[in-house]
Amino acid sequence: MTPPPALRSAQTALRPPHPVVVRAAGPGDVAALYRLSRAFARTGELRARSATEYARDTGDFLIAESAAGGVEGCVGLGCGQEAAARTAVVYNFCVAAASQGRGVGTALLGALLAEAAARSVGTVFTATSGGAALFLRHGFTVVDPATAAWPAGLDPRPGSSVLSLRL
Template sequence: MTTVTPRPGVRSESVAVSVRHAGRSDAAALYRLSVPFVREGALRDRPAGVYARDAADFLVAEAARGGLEGCVALCLRPDVHGRAVAVLYNFCVAEGSQGCGVGSALLRAVLGEATARGVSRVFTATAGGGELFLRHGFAPGGEEEAPPRWRARLDPARGSRVLVRSLA
């Protein structure tokens, strides 16, 4: 179990979570966790069945008391040169756990997973400010090097911007 601590000035309590790989049995919880972010336009709408199909892509932060507090998915894709890079998607933290370090714990774990898989760069897209990603070494840009199929599916109406982090 990992106890994550809040950023200074955000919240006073920490949340005890363990980060683990998701399984198909987590699909309904992944879907429920994502719904508020879909409603606010931060995530693309995905049918509930997609979470079962793609459960192996996900890492989840599970509270000591049970229940998922957050999730993030990692998918390997070829970049424009055919090299394997990673794409982070469907990154969300339950409202009551935001600002308590859950997102940072998930991001550290998924970057470790990407490193273990031997990728040199990790891409993500955010419709928000991306502060958490920026604090963890991501930088704006990289659209021209991003996986073409992933980049083509970004919705310009959502105002998403691409962020990239080198792992090499």
């Protein structure tokens, strides 16, 4: 029997932090990236990508890995080709269901923002069809889609919230 929503929220809030190491993804992580992301693509939370696309873009990704070596989450940082633009896009951000609410997303986003700063990115953009609380806690602000210009690589789905952060 599934507990009522209020109890599920309380259980999630009481879960201890999940220690992870955040590292750059490598060629050996392609299958794990694909497997983790596919669950979110099935629900429409992420765009579906092939294993070939993950292999091509592996250098964009950071992985959150548990002490046991399991991939708990991932996130991509797509930097524009034009250095003058100094913009980047956060994409394919997902955390395994069992690890949600335990600091994995915070660890990934913190590492991603540090990487963006190291690459001299001036503004980071993202889009989400879900809650944006994690991004807002890290200083992102909601962008008005009618007036803002964002990198073409963002390609937000209809109804998504678009957010940005100046570094």
